Amino acid sequence: MKGIFITFEGPDGAGKTTQLLRLAKELQSIGHEIVVTREPGGTAISDKIRSILLSPDNIEMVDQTEVLLYAASRAQHVHERILPALDAGKVVLCDRFIDASVAYQAYGLGVEAEMVRAINQFASSGLQATRTYLLDIPVEVSQDRLLQRAGQSAHAPLDRIELKGFEYHSRVREGFHHIAEEQPQRITVVNANRAEDEIAREILTDCKRLLEQYFAL
Numbered sequence: 248m249k250g251i252f253i254t255f256e257g258p259d260g261a262g263k264t265t266q267l268l269r270l271a272k273e274l275q276s277i278g279h280e281i282v283v284t285r286e287p288g289g290t291a292i293s294d295k296i297r298s299i300l301l302s303p304d305n306i307e308m309v310d311q312t313e314v315l316l317y318a319a320s321r322a323q324h325v326h327e328r329i330l331p332a333l334d335a336g337k338v339v340l341c342d343r344f345i346d347a348s349v350a351y352q353a354y355g356l357g358v359e360a361e362m363v364r365a366i367n368q369f370a371s372s373g374l375q376a377t378r379t380y381l382l383d384i385p386v387e388v389s390q391d392r393l394l395q396r397a398g399q400s401a402h403a404p405l406d407r408i409e410l411k412g413f414e415y416h417s418r419v420r421e422g423f424h425h426i427a428e429e430q431p432q433r434i435t436v437v438n439a440n441r442a443e444d445e446i447a448r449e450i451l452t453d454c455k456r457l458l459e460q461y462f463a464l
């Protein structure tokens with residue numbers, strides 16, 4: 248694998264997409280070949296699964312189905328899109344990955360964490376990010392951002408997961424904190440309750456250093 252896999256994680260509305268796109272632009276401008284992608288999604292099949300997962304019509308979805316559908320979307324994405332890009336030497340920036348399944352389905356819903364990890368180990372053939380930027384933000388702030396975004400006419404209304412309550416999203420944030428404590432070498436926690444420019448500078452500085460080391464090997 249010649250390329251490098253970098254993920255962005257954090258609660259809904261933390262600013263992951265905003266920061267990922269800014270980083271992609273900066274890295275492209277210094278000559279890196281970038282693939283920008285997201286989960287659930289990233290391929291035609293994965294996007295169909297995304298629609299099922301996020302539609303507020305599917306309120307009756309049971310926890311087991313939810314875990315398996317996220318993993319199924321991921322399996323297709325990893326094998327059809329991410330691994331070929333990494334083999335071609337690209338920098339793959341992915342909006343969410345397995346940490347999201349652990350935070351949302353294990354900590355959020357209460358599914359056994361080892362089960363979630365094992366299913367996703369199979370789905371991803373063991374792929375792990377080299378660096379993960381965890382954008383951390385109080386739930387109150389991220390929920391305000393989401394409501395503002397949903398109020399803007401061009402944006403879709405809240406999805407099935409975003410509609411879950413404050414307590415669920417608090418458990419998810421706690422979950423991300425636990426995951427970051429377990430894997431400090433991979434996960435860089437970024438305070439996302441700041442101005443966009445300040446956050447972008449911090450991520451870019453870290454990422455440039457990482458890429459210099461990685462591609463010098």
Ligand SMILES: Nc1ncnc2c1ncn2[C@@H]1O[C@H](COP(=O)(O)OP(=O)(O)OP(=O)(O)O)[C@@H](O)[C@H]1O
Nearest residue numbers: 258259260261262263264265266392396441442443
């Ligand atoms: N640092 C920031 N300060 C204030 N608002 C921000 C900041 N970063 C992003 N936003 C705004 O907050 C909203 C959510 O941002 P964004 O879509 O990037 O978050 P996200 O984490 O990708 O969300 P989701 O989890 O739903 O995909 C957007 O309206 C965006 O413009």
Ligand SMILES: Cc1cn([C@H]2C[C@H](O)[C@@H](COP(=O)(O)O)O2)c(=O)[nH]c1=O
Nearest residue numbers: 259286287317343344347348351408409
């Ligand atoms: C990958 C993944 C995602 N989720 C949740 C997190 C979000 O609420 C949605 C995705 O929407 P976004 O606007 O693209 O962030 O899905 C999850 O619960 N489990 C996962 O593995």
